[in-house]
Amino acid sequence: xxxxxxxxxxxxxxxxxxxxxxxxxxxxxxxxxxxxxxxxxxxxxxxxxxxxxxxxxxxxxxxxxxxxxxxxxxxxxxxxxxxxxxxxxxxxxxxxxxxxxxxxxxxxxxxxxxxxxxxxxxxxxxxxxxxxxxxxxxxxxxxxxxxxxxxxxxxxxxxxxxxxxxxxxxxxxxxxxxxxxxxxxxxxxxxxxxxxxxxxxxxxxxxxxxxxxxxxxxxxxxxxxxxxxxxxxxxxxxxxxxxxxxxxxxxxxxxxxxxxxxxxxxxxxxxxxxxxxxxxxxxxxxxxxxxxxxxxxxxxxxxxxxxxxxxxxxxxxxxxxxxxxxxxxxxxxxxxxxxxxxxxxxxxxxxxxxxxxxxxxxxxxxxxxxxxxxxxxxxxxxxxxxxxxxxxxxxxxxxxxxxxxxxxxxxxxxxxxxxxxxxxxxxxxxxxxxxxxxxxxxxxxxxxxxxxxxxxxxxxxxxxxxxxx
Ligand SMILES: [Zn+2]
Numbered sequence: 001x002x003x004x005x006x007x008x009x010x011x012x013x014x015x016x017x018x019x020x021x022x023x024x025x026x027x028x029x030x031x032x033x034x035x036x037x038x039x040x041x042x043x044x045x046x047x048x049x050x051x052x053x054x055x056x057x058x059x060x061x062x063x064x065x066x067x068x069x070x071x072x073x074x075x076x077x078x079x080x081x082x083x084x085x086x087x088x089x090x091x092x093x094x095x096x097x098x099x100x101x102x103x104x105x106x107x108x109x110x111x112x113x114x115x116x117x118x119x120x121x122x123x124x125x126x127x128x129x130x131x132x133x134x135x136x137x138x139x140x141x142x143x144x145x146x147x148x149x150x151x152x153x154x155x156x157x158x159x160x161x162x163x164x165x166x167x168x169x170x171x172x173x174x175x176x177x178x179x180x181x182x183x184x185x186x187x188x189x190x191x192x193x194x195x196x197x198x199x200x201x202x203x204x205x206x207x208x209x210x211x212x213x214x215x216x217x218x219x220x221x222x223x224x225x226x227x228x229x230x231x232x233x234x235x236x237x238x239x240x241x242x243x244x245x246x247x248x249x250x251x252x253x254x255x256x257x258x259x260x261x262x263x264x265x266x267x268x269x270x271x272x273x274x275x276x277x278x279x280x281x282x283x284x285x286x287x288x289x290x291x292x293x294x295x296x297x298x299x300x301x302x303x304x305x306x307x308x309x310x311x312x313x314x315x316x317x318x319x320x321x322x323x324x325x326x327x328x329x330x331x332x333x334x335x336x337x338x339x340x341x342x343x344x345x346x347x348x349x350x351x352x353x354x355x356x357x358x359x360x361x362x363x364x365x366x367x368x369x370x371x372x373x374x375x376x377x378x379x380x381x382x383x384x385x386x387x388x389x390x391x392x393x394x395x396x397x398x399x400x401x402x403x404x405x406x407x408x409x410x411x412x413x414x415x416x417x418x419x420x421x422x423x424x425x426x427x428x429x430x431x432x433x434x435x436x437x438x439x440x441x442x443x444x445x446x447x448x449x450x451x452x453x454x455x456x457x458x459x460x461x462x463x464x465x466x467x468x469x
């Protein structure tokens with residue numbers, strides 16, 4: 001009898017035991033779930049004003065509180081406090097204002113404290129979830145302009161030499177374009193040079209400046225003291241003939257709707273393909289040697305007549321009606337049919353092949369972002385990667401691409417931006433605008449720049465006159 005009455009009692013005890021064990025292990029599990037973690041890379045430097053984005057993640061619940069402090073002896077300074085982030089993952093940019101936080105140069109520690117809203121029986125301790133040793137650097141980088149071209153013009157080029165000490169990055173801005181710079185001279189001189197190209201439509205007053213940034217994000221900026229001299233560009237009208245459309249539209253627009261009028265095809269070529277070629281020129285502009293490969297003045301092919309100029313605005317007429325307006329970015333040079341096309345200066349071939357409206361094209365890199373382009377060729381005699389000498393034949397002139405009649409379309413490019421070839425045909429211009437700022441900076445001259453200018457002065461005391469129609 002007694003044994004029988006014990007059974008339900010044992011069952012109750014067992015159930016109670018199970019409930020206790022269950023609850024304890026449930027509570028233990030709750031307590032064991034890890035809290036908020038930082039998943040982003042560690043910050044290393046704090047500058048005058050440094051923004052670092054912290055990526056946070058929690059496994060259960062949502063992030064309830066975040067606090068970021070900087071400790072540097074004494075009482076830590078709070079850079080950010082944020083409550084109820086509302087998500088289990090967050091990207092939180094934190095701006096550390098060095099002077100406002102009372103930071104001094106030297107070592108410091110960034111501490112991140114964060115918790116989630118997941119319930120745990122015991123409140124987790126208040127230790128930081130992450131701490132990072134960082135270097136506080138409040139000194140802006142040192143940026144000196146060593147030499148710069150005095151006078152620049154739209155559609156023209158200048159040079160700036162500068163020294164940036166203790167910087168991670170520097171950039172030369174010309175309006176909304178960025179001109180790459182290259183180390184120049186001996187390593188002790190710690191100098192860089194950049195060729196700056198002003199597009200033909202450069203807006204007077206747009207910035208021409210160098211900016212530098214150090215590891216801590218401190219920045220310095222200097223305007224380049226170049227004086228802008230205006231330059232006028234010609235206008236022309238071009239009559240679009242049916243015979244031209246019949247010859248060129250099928251050549252340049254391989255795939256087009258069967259019922260598309262030829263004029264419409266022409267407009268696609270003249271607008272879209274022209275834009276594509278511009279983008280391609282910019283891309284190829286990046287494939288440049290980090291030193292000058294050219295020597296002295298650039299050469300114009302012998303016995304050629306200039307019949308179209310740089311940055312000429314062309315209005316296209318069809319049947320007396322205005323149908324398009326585009327800008328012509330080179331010089332058109334004509335002599336005999338299939339005339340030899342010489343390299344304007346020494347360099348390396350960086351492009352050969354069809355380039356939309358330009359037809360068969362060669363681009364030669366002369367280093368530091370300076371390149372020359374030869375278009376409408378009937379034949380190409382060089383390959384990408386070939387080293388070429390000044391005057392070496394690249395191919396023959398022709399009519400490929402959007403060309404009326406056999407001629408060479410010649411362009412000078414700086415970082416892929418078309419500039420007037422006139423400056424580079426003129427040894428004295430090169431001496432005064434490229435050689436002089438290098439001399440002022442105490443940097444080595446570019447080969448042949450002084451000698452070519454002296455030669456030219458000896459030959460003709462007056463400025464050379466370009467042949468024009
Ligand atoms: Zn042309």
